[in-house]
Amino acid sequence: MDSKKLEKAAEPSSIGDYLVKLSQQLSSQPHQHSHSVRTAEHKGHKIVIETHYKITVDGKTLDLPLGVDDSGEVHCHSLPNYQFLSVVDLVKVVIDLFPDEIGGSSGHDHGSMKPPKREATKKAAKKKSSKSSKIAKSKKGK
Amino acid sequence: MAVRRHNILNNATARDAYIRGVRLLKAEASGRTMADFSIPGPATSVSTYDLFVIWHHLAMNVFTPPGNSAGRNSAHRGPIFLPWHRVMLLLLEQNLQRVLNDTTFGLPYWDWAADGDRPPARQTSSRIWANNCMGGSGNPVTTGPFAFSPTNRTSWRVRVIGTGTGSMVQVNQGLRRALAASVATLPRTASVNLALALTPFDASTWDTSSSGFRNRLEGWRTEATTSPPGLHNRVHVWVGGDMAPSSSPNDPVFYLNHCNVDRLWEGWMLRNGRTYLPSASAPTSLSGHRLNDPISSPLSGAAFTPASVLNVTTQYTYDAVP
Numbered sequence: 001m002d003s004k005k006l007e008k009a010a011e012p013s014s015i016g017d018y019l020v021k022l023s024q025q026l027s028s029q030p031h032q033h034s035h036s037v038r039t040a041e042h043k044g045h046k047i048v049i050e051t052h053y054k055i056t057v058d059g060k061t062l063d064l065p066l067g068v069d070d071s072g073e074v075h076c077h078s079l080p081n082y083q084f085l086s087v088v089d090l091v092k093v094v095i096d097l098f099p100d101e102i103g104g105s106s107g108h109d110h111g112s113m114k115p116p117k118r119e120a121t122k123k124a125a126k127k128k129s130s131k132s133s134k135i136a137k138s139k140k141g142k
Numbered sequence: 143m144a145v146r147r148h149n150i151l152n153n154a155t156a157r158d159a160y161i162r163g164v165r166l167l168k169a170e171a172s173g174r175t176m177a178d179f180s181i182p183g184p185a186t187s188v189s190t191y192d193l194f195v196i197w198h199h200l201a202m203n204v205f206t207p208p209g210n211s212a213g214r215n216s217a218h219r220g221p222i223f224l225p226w227h228r229v230m231l232l233l234l235e236q237n238l239q240r241v242l243n244d245t246t247f248g249l250p251y252w253d254w255a256a257d258g259d260r261p262p263a264r265q266t267s268s269r270i271w272a273n274n275c276m277g278g279s280g281n282p283v284t285t286g287p288f289a290f291s292p293t294n295r296t297s298w299r300v301r302v303i304g305t306g307t308g309s310m311v312q313v314n315q316g317l318r319r320a321l322a323a324s325v326a327t328l329p330r331t332a333s334v335n336l337a338l339a340l341t342p343f344d345a346s347t348w349d350t351s352s353s354g355f356r357n358r359l360e361g362w363r364t365e366a367t368t369s370p371p372g373l374h375n376r377v378h379v380w381v382g383g384d385m386a387p388s389s390s391p392n393d394p395v396f397y398l399n400h401c402n403v404d405r406l407w408e409g410w411m412l413r414n415g416r417t418y419l420p421s422a423s424a425p426t427s428l429s430g431h432r433l434n435d436p437i438s439s440p441l442s443g444a445a446f447t448p449a450s451v452l453n454v455t456t457q458y459t460y461d462a463v464p
């Protein structure tokens with residue numbers, strides 16, 4: 001590793017310049033929150049699975065950066081160290097971690113995170129999750 | 143000359159220098175404002191420390207390659223997890239050396255598995271949470287060097303956080319921790335040893351369901367007797383508060399965790415050789431994670447690649463490697 005290049009890259013001006021460019025690139029890309037596309041091939045067939053979540057909490061839409069991987073587990077880029085079998089559990093953790101965004105919280109501790117199961121018995125928050133999946137299967141070459 | 147990275151609980155000099163260094167970086171204006179990063183609100187100055195917070199958040203939103211359904215991004219959920227964080231730590235370490243005016247300074251690490259071996263009730267009373275180290279739990283944290291004081295402008299302030307909906311917002315608040323609130327225990331040495339015994343480095347499907355060492359250390363999969371989150375992920379979740387969202391470098395404990403993760407990777411390489419997968423010839427569906435792909439960082443081009451950071455012994459070594 002070139003120490004001089006490392007030193008140069010570490011300068012706050014270098015980091016700042018890089019991050020400005022990166023944030024501009026990201027802001028110019030289309031956002032498709034709560035929407036993911038999985039593709040696979042099986043016996044010559046191309047499988048495309050589009051999943052879209054419509055989540056409301058207390059009647060208000062919650063637009064989360066969700067994704068579903070090939071094993072069917074759900075992840076959210078706002079929660080980089082979590083992965084869930086159920087999006088219901090995911091939304092419970094979002095409510096725990098981001099109460100200011102959810103609003104109407106009754107004095108919940110901003111910094112605390114409760115296990116989803118325990119939380120379910122405590123919260124009066126009304127959650128609704130609907131999941132629509134479209135499976136398109138087409139013969140390759142047609 | 144290579145610097146030495148020490149266990150923060152065994153080296154008071156490294157501990158105190160680290161605390162002083164991150165506080166200096168927090169007080170140093172980077173020359174950039176929140177507006178430069180399209181963060182809504184006033185054009186508040188961004189500190190050098192907070193550049194790293196913003197970097198971590200943005201890296202999470204760079205999908206590699208774009209549109210991959212596994213959710214692999216330029217820093218997480220795939221093979222690049224360890225090389226990317228190694229670069230991040232190197233750049234922070236360079237900045238700490240600069241503000242400390244000490245080219246021999248090495249980032250300390252937190253051997254969290256040693257605390258994980260203690261009874262659960264004693265894990266939150268480890269010396270790392272003492273007043274002379276990282277301080278304790280709270281919303282906000284009120285003890286130690288990162289305690290919040292509303293009347294003291296020099297007290298540790300969180301200025302930018304990642305939101306649930308994936309954006310960044312400005313705040314002016316104290317650091318939050320909720321030790322052991324979400325998961326009761328830290329990872330244990332036995333789990334670390336099982337991870338170190340895994341080969342290869344990574345494997346198909348190169349994501350959060352992979353069977354290799356990287357995925358076990360990142361913490362998406364655990365041994366049969368333990369439930370996720372594991373190892374690295376579990377430490378984030380156990381500390382909680384500001385360690386949980388995409389802006390987790392807001393807590394200086396972030397770097398102690400990742401320095402330990404980096405140390406464990408070094409230990410794995412000493413056992414298995416400085417090898418990495420996927421190879422340079424892997425398909426483009428793994429772009430951003432292959433051996434010779436550029437690591438997303440301030441150093442453009444191919445200067446930082448997984449291949450280039452496999453052996454960093456000219457930069458730093460550890461006082462002890464498992």
